Amino acid sequence: MIARALLFALVLLCVPFAHAGEAAPLADDPVAEKRLQALSTELRCLVCQNQTIADSNAELAQDLRREIRGMIQAGQSDQQIIDFMVTRYGDFVLYRPPVKGITLLLWGGPLALLFLGIFALARYLRQRSKRIAGEQPLSAEETQRAETLLKEIEQK
Amino acid sequence: MNRYFWILGAFAGLVALLAVGLNLNPQDVPSPLVGKPAPAFSLNVLATPEKTLGPKDMQGKVWLLNVWASWCVSCRAEHPVLVKFSKDNQVPVIGLSYKEVRGDGEFDMSKLNAEQERKLAFQRASQWLAQHGNPYTDTLMDLDGRVGIDYGVYGVPETYVIDKAGIIRMKQTGPIDPDVLSKKILPLLAELNK
Numbered sequence: 001m002i003a004r005a006l007l008f009a010l011v012l013l014c015v016p017f018a019h020a021g022e023a024a025p026l027a028d029d030p031v032a033e034k035r036l037q038a039l040s041t042e043l044r045c046l047v048c049q050n051q052t053i054a055d056s057n058a059e060l061a062q063d064l065r066r067e068i069r070g071m072i073q074a075g076q077s078d079q080q081i082i083d084f085m086v087t088r089y090g091d092f093v094l095y096r097p098p099v100k101g102i103t104l105l106l107w108g109g110p111l112a113l114l115f116l117g118i119f120a121l122a123r124y125l126r127q128r129s130k131r132i133a134g135e136q137p138l139s140a141e142e143t144q145r146a147e148t149l150l151k152e153i154e155q156k
Numbered sequence: 157m158n159r160y161f162w163i164l165g166a167f168a169g170l171v172a173l174l175a176v177g178l179n180l181n182p183q184d185v186p187s188p189l190v191g192k193p194a195p196a197f198s199l200n201v202l203a204t205p206e207k208t209l210g211p212k213d214m215q216g217k218v219w220l221l222n223v224w225a226s227w228c229v230s231c232r233a234e235h236p237v238l239v240k241f242s243k244d245n246q247v248p249v250i251g252l253s254y255k256e257v258r259g260d261g262e263f264d265m266s267k268l269n270a271e272q273e274r275k276l277a278f279q280r281a282s283q284w285l286a287q288h289g290n291p292y293t294d295t296l297m298d299l300d301g302r303v304g305i306d307y308g309v310y311g312v313p314e315t316y317v318i319d320k321a322g323i324i325r326m327k328q329t330g331p332i333d334p335d336v337l338s339k340k341i342l343p344l345l346a347e348l349n350k
Contacts, residue, residue, distance in 0.1 A: 046310035049182060059259060060310050063301055088308040090188040 032072045039068055039078060043085055044093050052095065187308055187327040194221070194318045195306040202253065202281055202295035209250070209294055211322055218348045219248040220341075221316040222292070223304065226284035227260040228312040234331035235288050241337065242291035247345055251292035253281045254312050255301040273299060317341060319348045 037054060043064070045056035053061045053068075064085070071081050082094070091097040099107050138146065189195075198210040222238060224231040242249055256277035258265050268276070277299055285295065298304055307316065310329075317326040326344055328336060 046185060059255075059261075063305060067305060087188060088305060089310065090186060090308075092185045 032069075035072055035078065036065065036068055039081055040065055042082070042095055044095055046089055046093065183311060184329055185310075187324075187329075189308055189316075189324045190327055192324060194316065194322050194324050195303075197303045197306065199252075199296035199298055199303060202251075202278060202285075202297055205278060205297075209296055211318065214248070214250070214318065215322055216320050217248060218320055218345060219250060219293075219318055221250050221252055221307075221318060223252045223254045223307070223309050223312050223314045225254050225256055225259055225312050226280050227256075227262075228254075230331045231313045232288070234313050234333075235291070237332050237334060237337060238291040239289040242293075245345070247349075248293040249291050251295035252303065252307075253277065253295055253297050254304050254309060255298065256281050257299070259301065259312075315341075317344055317348070 040054035040061075041052045043053045045051045045053050045058055045061040045064075047058040047060050048056050051058075051061075053064050067084075068081055071084065076084075085093045091103065097103045097106065194211040196211055198208045198212075201207045201209050224234075238249060241247075257263055257268070257273045257280065263276075265273070274297075277297060281295060281297070285292070296303075301309075307314075313331055315328040315332055316324050319325050325348060326340065328341070332341065
């Protein structure tokens with residue numbers, strides 16, 4: 001009998017905890033809600049890949065928002081939450097992937113292209129000015145010939 | 157002449173880059189879990205709901221973890237390949253029934269309590285396997301998809317090859333077709349089982 005009563009008490013005790021496991025909406029906690037917003041705009045939804053977890057209505061995005069809520073409630077830092085996502089989905093989940101070996105081309109590519117463009121432009125301009133400088137003005141004989149030709153055209 | 161050569165070269169380079177880019181599958185995101193230990197879990201077994209099973213129980217074996225759901229259309233396409241595989245091979249295939257009820261979208265989850273969801277999920281999964289054949293050594297019930305999140309599941313079906321030490325060796329996102337099976341999975345299994 002006592003055991004049963006104890007068990008009953010235990011079950012009663014567990015109810016609030018069981019409930020806490022489910023992510024309750026954080027609307028009553030604006031700071032946490034703001035953190036959720038900020039975090040989920042940094043994370044890519046892998047189902048519809050050009051949307052953030054904040055924008056996407058895909059099931060997975062909803063699940064991940066629920067997961068982030070739970071982690072915020074559990075007092076985890078933003079970095080811990082980001083790490084949680086990266087260990088599961090890889091750097092691809094980040095809208096701003098970290099600079100490292102494999103992402104070097106991604107970050108450095110545009111810069112490299114810019115430098116390549118500047119280099120090509122500078123080279124072209126240098127060659128062009130050399131070409132212009134290299135052009136000899138007409139000699140006296142050539143000037144005369146050109147003038148007679150022009151006159152011929154006028155007379156016609 | 158020289159200039160045309162450069163322009164043509166740059167154009168050819170661009171075409172090559174785009175050709176490679178267009179032939180990549182954007183859904184095929186490399187999993188960071190490959191080479192890492194399979195995340196631990198313990199879930200109820202479909203056939204024997206009072207029992208639980210997890211990666212720990214599979215230590216010492218090379219096995220496949222196949223994530224599926226009855227509402228998943230590509231899973232149906234993949235299923236015959238798995239059924240045949242399970243008949244031809246001694247490699248255990250563990251099924252992970254992923255969000256069987258709440259993933260379907262046909263149910264208003266606010267009207268189902270946990271017990272109702274559980275019952276429905278077990279019933280639907282068993283029925284589907286009875287209908288389409290059961291390639292699984294055991295099927296584990298991931299009702300809320302939490303284990304799926306630990307495994308980085310983002311599109312069912314997905315399949316993981318896990319070695320004797322419990323390390324994930326390969327992940328296949330999307331259905332296994334006979335080509336992937338014979339060219340990638342079977343050679344890998346043979347190597348791991350050596």
